[in-house]
Amino acid sequence: MNDKLIEIFIYGLAALLILVILIIYIRKQRRESKEVDVKIAQAKEDGVHEPVSLYPVVDPNRCIKSGACITACPEHDILGIRNGRATIINASHCIGHGACLRACPVDAISLWIGTEKRGVDLPHVSPSFETNVPGVFIAGELGGMGLIRNAVTQGKEAVENIIKTLNKETKADYDLIIVGAGPAGISATLAAKKANLKVLTLEQDTLGGTVFTFPRSKIVMTHPMDLPLYGKVKLKETSKPELLNLWQTVLSKNGLTITENSKVEHISAINNIFEVKTVNGENYSTKTVLLAIGRRGTPRKLNVIGENTEKVAYRLLEPEDITDKRIMIVGGGDSAVESALLLAGKNEVTLSYRSASFNRLKPKNGLKINEAINNGSINVRFNSNVVKIEPKTVQFTENESSEIFTIENDLVYIFAGGELPTQFLKKIGIKITTKFGDVVLKPR
Numbered sequence: 001m002n003d004k005l006i007e008i009f010i011y012g013l014a015a016l017l018i019l020v021i022l023i024i025y026i027r028k029q030r031r032e033s034k035e036v037d038v039k040i041a042q043a044k045e046d047g048v049h050e051p052v053s054l055y056p057v058v059d060p061n062r063c064i065k066s067g068a069c070i071t072a073c074p075e076h077d078i079l080g081i082r083n084g085r086a087t088i089i090n091a092s093h094c095i096g097h098g099a100c101l102r103a104c105p106v107d108a109i110s111l112w113i114g115t116e117k118r119g120v121d122l123p124h125v126s127p128s129f130e131t132n133v134p135g136v137f138i139a140g141e142l143g144g145m146g147l148i149r150n151a152v153t154q155g156k157e158a159v160e161n162i163i164k165t166l167n168k169e170t171k172a173d174y175d176l177i178i179v180g181a182g183p184a185g186i187s188a189t190l191a192a193k194k195a196n197l198k199v200l201t202l203e204q205d206t207l208g209g210t211v212f213t214f215p216r217s218k219i220v221m222t223h224p225m226d227l228p229l230y231g232k233v234k235l236k237e238t239s240k241p242e243l244l245n246l247w248q249t250v251l252s253k254n255g256l257t258i259t260e261n262s263k264v265e266h267i268s269a270i271n272n273i274f275e276v277k278t279v280n281g282e283n284y285s286t287k288t289v290l291l292a293i294g295r296r297g298t299p300r301k302l303n304v305i306g307e308n309t310e311k312v313a314y315r316l317l318e319p320e321d322i323t324d325k326r327i328m329i330v331g332g333g334d335s336a337v338e339s340a341l342l343l344a345g346k347n348e349v350t351l352s353y354r355s356a357s358f359n360r361l362k363p364k365n366g367l368k369i370n371e372a373i374n375n376g377s378i379n380v381r382f383n384s385n386v387v388k389i390e391p392k393t394v395q396f397t398e399n400e401s402s403e404i405f406t407i408e409n410d411l412v413y414i415f416a417g418g419e420l421p422t423q424f425l426k427k428i429g430i431k432i433t434t435k436f437g438d439v440v441l442k443p444r
Contacts, residue, residue: 036080043090051091054111056100058086062108072103098441107443114435124431129158131430137162137290140184148183149225155187156228162288163195170287172273174200177286181207181258185292186247190228193254204263229254240310267428293421300416306389312412319343326408328394330386331415332358337365339413344377352384352396
């Protein structure tokens with residue numbers, strides 16, 4: 001009888017222990033769900049909940065709440081566990097690493113672009129990277145995949161497909177002209193050299209200008225990239241100057257140069273030969289063209305000294321990690337104001353705007369910026385124009401005066417709009433399709 005009681009006691013104790021663990025687990029899950037709910041509410045208020053480019057979509061029927069996707073993501077609060085399933089928090093912060101997709105043990109995540117409410121314009125591109133215009137190819141961000149490793153892979157693969165289409169009988173200055181010297185363009189240039197193609201690469205700014213438009217001083221890569229004529233690049237985290245130096249070294253060793261400050265104005269086809277015209281008046285003929293330009297278009301520059309330095313960026317990511325900095329925000333639209341508000345409090349923020357007052361702001365942004373001005377958390381300089389960016393200072397003028405003001409500065413964010421490439425593509429004849437939620441990258 002005693003043995004029976006002991007057995008019952010042991011089983012009862014085990015059941016109680018399991019129950020306690022279950023209660024603790026459920027409470028922890030509820031607490032985490034509430035924390036995610038708060039983050040989602042804040043993300044919606046800050047305008048970062050909706051995606052602007054690539055973003056992960058979780059299949060709730062497959063998700064097993066392992067949390068592997070959250071751990072793998074090098075960004076912050078893109079995904080969170082809510083009610084036992086992974087869910088989107090800050091979709092607009094996703095830049096398409098795809099680490100979450102690869103980390104998911106049950107293939108519950110895919111990468112999408114566009115939503116039911118917000119369409120994203122993308123050019124028509126075949127699996128071989130060729131557009132509807134035969135001989136014109138697209139790789140990298142313009143086609144929807146802007147991550148460095150993905151862009152490098154696409155640049156190389158696009159050239160491999162271009163080689164298959166080349167007509168040796170056609171007479172032209174070049175076998176291939178590459179437009180853009182970002183990750184896809186550089187990879188394609190190296191791949192073309194490896195294949196002994198006669199190639200010309202045109203960059204509207206400089207190679208450094210392309211790299212320095214990235215939003216962080218540190219660039220995160222979640223997977224090695226295979227760079228033609230170099231091999232595996234196994235950098236987990238690198239600075240922009242380090243990455244730039246790597247590209248310059250590889251190009252130099254292989255006798256390649258990028259034609260910088262040469263913006264392409266128009267591309268036209270004549271008898272199976274493409275005529276490429278630049279704004280500088282240069283004209284080139286080529287058998288094929290690879291467009292490796294940004295999908296967001298060209299960030300509008302201030303054209304001032306120091307704009308191409310590492311301290312300057314055109315997009316704000318991870319504002320929560322930026323503290324105790326003297327920051328200049330240039331611009332007066334919602335993006336500039338929202339960035340200034342996110343950085344205020346933990347940093348010394350100055351907002352430079354060329355007009356006398358803010359125009360066409362979202363009502364909530366208007367209220368918030370006025371409150372920030374009144375409480376002194378943001379210093380707004382209306383009717384001002386930045387004239388020079390130095391390592392530790394920024395110089396600007398006010399009210400059309402020639403007097404130059406100087407303030408101490410660590411970081412500069414420029415939100416002056418951009419020149420979208422849509423019309424450029426349409427002039428070439430490339431079809432543009434609006435994607436309202438399409439899969440770009442599926443699970444393996």
